[in-house]
Amino acid sequence: MNDKVPECCESVEVHEALVKIVNEKMPPVEELYNLAELFKVFGDSTRIRILFVLFEAEVCVCDLASALSMTQSAISHQLRILKQNKLVKNRREGKSVFYSLADDHVRTIIAQGLEHIEED
Amino acid sequence: MNDKVPECCESVEVHEALVKIVNEKMPPVEELYNLAELFKVFGDSTRIRILFVLFEAEVCVCDLASALSMTQSAISHQLRILKQNKLVKNRREGKSVFYSLADDHVRTIIAQGLEHIEED
DNA sequence: TAAACATATGAATAATTGTTCACATATAAA
DNA sequence: TTTATATGTGAACAATTATTCATATGTTTA
Numbered sequence A, B: 001m002n003d004k005v006p007e008c009c010e011s012v013e014v015h016e017a018l019v020k021i022v023n024e025k026m027p028p029v030e031e032l033y034n035l036a037e038l039f040k041v042f043g044d045s046t047r048i049r050i051l052f053v054l055f056e057a058e059v060c061v062c063d064l065a066s067a068l069s070m071t072q073s074a075i076s077h078q079l080r081i082l083k084q085n086k087l088v089k090n091r092r093e094g095k096s097v098f099y100s101l102a103d104d105h106v107r108t109i110i111a112q113g114l115e116h117i118e119e120d
Numbered sequence C: 001t002a003a004a005c006a007t008a009t010g011a012a013t014a015a016t017t018g019t020t021c022a023c024a025t026a027t028a029a030a
Numbered sequence D: 001t002t003t004a005t006a007t008g009t010g011a012a013c014a015a016t017t018a019t020t021c022a023t024a025t026g027t028t029t030a
Helices: A012-024 A029-042 A044-054 A061-068 A072-084 A105-117 B012-024 B028-040 B047-058 B062-065 B072-084 B105-117
Strands: A090-095 A096-101 B088-094 B096-101
Touching: A012 B047, A012 B062, A029 A044, A029 A105, A029 B012, A029 B028, A029 B047, A029 B072, A029 B105, A044 A061, A044 A072, A044 A090, A044 A096, A044 A105, A044 B028, A061 A072, A061 A096, A061 B012, A072 A090, A072 A096, A105 B028, A105 B105, B012 B088, B028 B047, B028 B105, B047 B062, B047 B072, B047 B105, B062 B072, B062 B096, B072 B088, B072 B096
Parallel strands: none
Antiparallel strands: A090 A096, B088 B096
16 A cells, blocks of 8 residues: 555645645634634625715614615614624614624725725 | 604704715725625635635645545635635646635735634 | 504525536646 | 546535515603
8 A cells, every 4th residue: 555646636745734734724613614604794785885884973773774775674684693793783772773883803804805806 | 745754763964964975985886796795705614714725825726625625626616716806816837727815915804804703 | 551663583585605416628648 | 649637617406695574572752
């Protein structure tokens, strides 16, 4: 045994070095799942639009729905996802609930995304 | 007419100010779609894992598949998506095609995402 | 309390998408 | 040219998900 040339394009050494990188430098699988889940949240234009409104002001659900011309239910569902992922926070004031940005990572991530798609 | 109180929770003034923000400060719809599309690309753990490998080295398709324990076809499909969105570039060398990162926005975006999920 | 308003949410539907399978294309070696 | 290796890709299936509809919860006012 061990007398066979690897069928892959690369030598055994390179391949083993790669596996080492994968095993040592890559974050644990669960963290990668969480990371992908976070970016999924940014991967919907309705949620992106909500975040752009919240860049400017603290806004209640009703006004968000009105400003974006969508139903209150649809906005509420999306706000739930944004909140679960700690991108927004909320506070109740009487009958209304006001939403605002949770932290500045949101701005940075979206700014970097915009920079990327605006290249050449 | 105009004798009706708005049924929404906010006054007419606040609502109109919001609509102004939405119309003036928010990027055009098409750009928001492109932005969401970009983040969708980051929203899959297979693609995230591919990017983490490419953080360390320029790698051919075959080795990526081997390192990540996935079929070559699955990797190839995902590389196509990454390339269409200009997150990776490639070059052919004989039978193999080597992939590498296209630019540094990828690192920044992923770094910010990691910072976010690692908070408390 | 009852009625009205603001928000939240479960169920259902339509649309999107990741992987597999089979096969096509591209390059190198025999 | 034939064979083998590496990569690309269309079709199909399963899984995920955004919105709608109906309704429930929470708050204020009459």
